[in-house]
Amino acid sequence: MVAAPPIEATPIAPSRAPDSLPPDWSPPAMLLGDFMDNAVRDHGDRPAVDFMGRTWTYRALGRMVERAARGFQDMGLGKGDRVALCLPNTPYYIVLYFAALKIGAVVVNLNPLYTQSEMRHLLTDSGARVVAVPDLREIHGKVRAIADECQLATILVCPMAGILPRVKAWGWRLFKRRDHARYAHDALHMRFCDLIARGDPPRPVALVPDDLAVLQYTGGTTGTPKGAMLTHRNLTANALQQQAHIHGDLPAPQRTLAVLPFFHVFALTAVLDFSILVGSELVLMPRFEMDAMLATIKRKPPTLFFGVPTLFIAMNALDDAKIPKLSALRACISGGAPLPLEVRQTFEQRTGGRICEGYGLTEASPIVTCNPVDGDIRANSCGQAFPGTQIEIRDPENPETILPLGANGEVCVRGPQVMAGYWQRPDDTAKVFVDGALRTGDVGHLDEDGYLYLVDRLKDVILSGGYNVYPRVIEEAAYLHPAIEEAIAIGIPDRYRGQSAKLFVKLHDGQNVSPQELLDFLTEHLNKIEVPRAVEIRQSLPKTMVGKLSKKELVAEERAKAEAATPAV
Structure with missing residues (x-):
């Protein structure tokens, strides 16, 4: 267990600039x-x-954006209209994203893996009238099924064969017919080729940086997903902050491995917007598949690589013969979830690449802090405030009070990347701000150099016998055991303490260790209150749709068990 640093003065981490x-x-x-x-x-x-394997230059990409923008205008779309993108990482996403923004429309990101119910909520809440989908039966079918009740005006169909290299396009048409969407050529549907058929440039639109650009819906782990209103200024500021963090202009050519999905805000800003800003080549992967990613890395070695911890964990589990050499990386940044120290060290030793852990949230577009690309990476820290950002540690019980240096409290953020508020939810917006600072719901502390150390989510803190027990502390200790590949700690009901910790783990292939052996190991690294009451070994652990380890399924399971075990009155 790593002790918190002593409490000192200096309550705010100031804006940091290179x-x-x-x-x-x-x-x-x-x-x-x-x-x-x-x-x-x-x-x-x-x-x-x-x-x-098929490429487009920036000039060709720009032409497609211009034509798609004019196509949107000819459909009757204009400033403030919402356009939903239900697309994997493809050229279509990039073109339609920038085309919609160019005419002042608002992009609504829609995960193609969402259920019909989840899509229905986002489309109804946002008021989107146009949805872009690939010509994949599974995705198109879900959108078509809810089109009438969501009052959609247009489903824009984007054919996969139209963006593949010639031979792969033939293969797609011949051997993937069962995956093709079947749709009527009616007033509801429009093909991408028809959208861009007109060659005229778009009509000029008066826009300002504070105009709304994206409705990015939160994950919904604590209730109904809310649309974070991200303006042009929010998103451009965060990309420019990232450029400053990496120390200005990057020498050409740069190449970005785009394996994280653009519909997730981390990839939207850190991968897509940032790469366009610096003129990097985006090597797109429509979905994560390890062998395909390794082949892509070999074919187009990246200089910029952004991932989530589970991606790096999966790479660490590869045989030596498969481990790619990544020593040419200019920046490799991990976000989306805490990066265990053991995972970072193993990745760096095996690949030669250096990972910088960052931290952010949807409501901050999303990046708030990051360890330096060149310089001091501190163990278990998610780094210093991005340039132009301020971090305050506030008392969760009395949020008007800023806590001294070293004290654990709620992380609050100020900066140009902080959202304008939640879409059509003024009450929720008011609750998430205090004195103008964004309340993140995360618990952490700052050291004397402004490095942020996250302890946990406020909602995940385990209240055990009057003490706060932080699941991340337990998970970090678990990762010290060489047999453990993934770990999730949650709170479970305890008659005596109120709550106790339970640890769920997935072992590395070929490893064999008992729950009791793991408990004995944890006893050496945690205090008595933190040691889990139980350890459960599973073949796999639940993950979100973007690959982050997810607690909510395990919490629901344990709650159901506790309710079933409670005698009926």
């Missing part, structure tokens, strides 16, 4: 469309996108 920037630096207010326009102007002949 040495090349003035201390009061803040990103200029821009439009997302400026990123694409600048990339076309400055890097027109440079590769912009690689999809399964």
